[in-house]
Amino acid sequence: MRPPRRTATWWTVGVIALSVVFLAPLAVMVLGSLQRPLQPPPNGLDLWPDPAEWANYPAVARFMPLGGLLLNSLLLVVLAVPVTVAVTSMAGLAIVTARGTARRLLVGVSVLTLLVPAATLWVPRVVLLRGVGLADTPFTVALLALAGTTPFYVLLFALAYSRIPRSLLEAATLEGMSPFAVWRRVALPLARPAAVAVAALAGLYYWSTFMDPLTLVSSPGNWPAALGLRTLSEMEVALYPIYLAAAVLVTAPALLAFGVAQRSFFSSVERR
Template structure:
């Protein structure tokens, strides 16, 4: 009973904390939406304009005149559809191998992943360009998706290693004694039991490939192959008086990422509760 009473007493504080964090994180999105409804080629409003009067919904229709939005959106969708499943498979396999390694191999693999995670991303840009150009794989719509062949980032490998380490070893050993191959144990036993990690990595990698612009900037030179995040970054250089159109494009680009995050978050918590 005392534990239940303390839990009930904490609920108002928990709700207040969630409300404060929601305001902090939602405020930029609200400002972006309101800014997208301002009238272009006009001086900025004095003070805080809670709702533009009149609201210029035509800004959204004007975006394709400044940016080939929909071809770039298709490029980004293709990138996400290809890269996310490959990332999940590669990272989960590497994480499973790390978690089930024996002897000194396990800490060695974890240490190697941590070291690679500490390498600055900027240090890899030039080697990637040289390698992919040498292989003839640069400047294609799926060039950036090649990063998924390495699990995208060692962080995802470590996340899966932690998730697989929580799977009972006796269960994995029993599956192996039943004659299942290591690949079958990963696919039929470890992967279903690490569904929260699968959902989390899928959501995080999807957001990464949808929003990244530095990797396409260094690897993709043809504008016809640019993802939408790189195109939006170029649109940010337009005149300040046209920023409502830029913000309208930002809203269009941000909306699918928010929807994917909401779906992934709901699936993650639902899976966590079931497990």
């Protein structure tokens, strides 16, 4: 049944308004990256570059080793995202298959852990990773994926698994399938939309995070692109077009990946 025409019109208007709100900062960033650097500030609002200074993009390499930083970010995402999906999907299945008090305890622990401020974990992480000799490497931040990155992803998988008939999981167990086989061959394929969503969210998190690398990685050669970009924010205002050009180059892969993940998410939902 189609919604009334008036409702559909207001829905379209709302989507366009939200799109403008979220796309406006990206548009300002792109237009600002094309301004001419080392110029006095304009008297008013001057967003449209005339002429466009495309040389700002190759000039980024003079201020930061962008290629190496992007490679570090790519390796971080490639390592952390599959581990995050695997760990959180297994934990979510453990919550759903638990019974009674055990299930309520697992959900309560997950929610309680989610409420813990991230800043309280910075020092313990540094101490722990330095103690085992795993601090200050290109892969240090990816180790956070072994803890599932965030309990929110566990709860998201638990919600997705709760929609699967419990009798189906029990039948798979009665057929002699191990818990790992039930997860890999039954539960995870049926929760594909949740897996795509968690992969997209985790990928954006590891691509854009700079606080975790700031506390865990001290060597600039091991920094991801987001942390390298953060250091450029201290440039003098007259060089901000180059900083914005670097921001565009760092943001573009994340937007492209998010678009691909969004398409995969909706296609997986339609198949269900």
